[in-house]
Amino acid sequence: MKVTIVGTGYVGLVTGACLAEIGNDVFCVDVDPRKIEILNNGGVPIHEPGLQEMLRRTRAAGRIQFSTDVKASVEHGDVQFIAVGTPPDEDGSADLQYVLAAARNIGKYSNGFKVIVDKSTVPVGTALQVKRVVDEELKARGLGGSEKHGFSVVSNPEFLKEGAAVDDFMRPDRIVIGIDDDRAGNLAREKMKRLYAPFNRNHERTLYMDVFSAEFTKYAANAMLATRISFMNDLSNLADTVGADIESVRRGIGSDPRIGYHFLYAGCGYGGSCFPKDVQALAQTARENGHTLRVLEAVEAVNRDQKEVLVNKIVKRMGEDLRGRTFAVWGLAFKPNTDDMREASSRRIIESLLERGATVRGYDPVAREEAERVFALDLADRPDELKRLHLVKTQQDALTDADALVIVTEWKEFKSPDFWHLKSALKTPVIFDGRNLYEPEAMAEMGIDYFAIGRPHVELDRNGSSN
Structure with a gap:
């Protein structure tokens, strides 16, 4: 099938790659020329395990292409996935400007019957807004009510976990499709059934429902x-x-x-x-x-x-004034296997430490570049604090001259470190663990002062061992 994906973020890129992997002809479009350049040069603008290899295969097979040409993208796909961002507005509601802009382009360049799929996470009622916008564009072209240029708006929310998105798409536990019960909806249902048939061969995973319920389900x-x-x-x-x-x-x-x-x-x-x-x-x-x-x-x-709890433990142990103190921070991304820094706990924790005068040496296996970009924006009006933030290349680099270790993201490589080396590298053997990776008794036996979340703190005697 010919499929168009509008937006090459996490959802759009994974959806496009996976649909191309099973044999579809996929056209990915984005208004950001930088992203398209990266993709056309063989790169990937996000970190997602397995994605780059899949894109390499599908690109070599000629089943996926990337472009900023909106008109060509609309003309390409019988099925048009809208997978653009829906960032929070000031009042917390989803900002639908990018969704509606994509819909407007589909109406503007439509060359036949289109199944328009809302893949972005959108509030209840968005499909009606998308339908209204497409109708307006078709009527402006004198095509209102034309059978040839008809369309159906479908809700097909994503259930992808960052860090496991490729596996989630290829092995879904459910496929939710919200669809209208009319002639256009029946045509759309048949196309969606055909598109997702490869994922339903062992047993039926598709749940059909009304559009409002599908939007609500996500x-x-x-x-x-x-x-x-x-x-x-x-x-x-x-x-x-x-x-x-x-x-x-x-x-x-x-x-x-x-x-x-x-x-x-x-x-x-x-x-x-x-x-x-x-x-x-x-x-x-x-x-x-x-x-x-x-x-x-x-x-x-x-x-x-909760994002302040770890800082409160640090302050209780080391004092409110942290000037002259250096903290090693392991983990910057909001979760393992991604470089996504959006709403990451590390941002609040590191900024709180910097505000109290501390120096921070942060390490993350994949998020260093994204963290540099994010903190440069977050701390743009606080240059002194930004100077005291050092994002380093290795775990060991983070420990250099550190008074304590703070663990924020549960990357696998943090789960079994050389504790004796870690203890000797720190000025004081103190760990503040925001992910409960270690056992308090075991840490105390090694003479490490260990503070976790909701776990008992085992006091050390003067010799550095547990009481």
């Missing part, structure tokens, strides 16, 4: 996962107070099959491109419709506060 899914994270983080803070171990609690409740273990890990807050903005957008949708999602507003508040 937000509801992310809101539920964010709720589990914030609930565990809230419990971890209580565990700190009463002396319980949140890891024991996690195992205890996760063993209940009604609850399960997924997204029950306490930490220093969630980030990324999805959970923060989707929670805000769903809460704003509720407010616009006269409702208050009280649980969801609490989820957002807990997550906002």
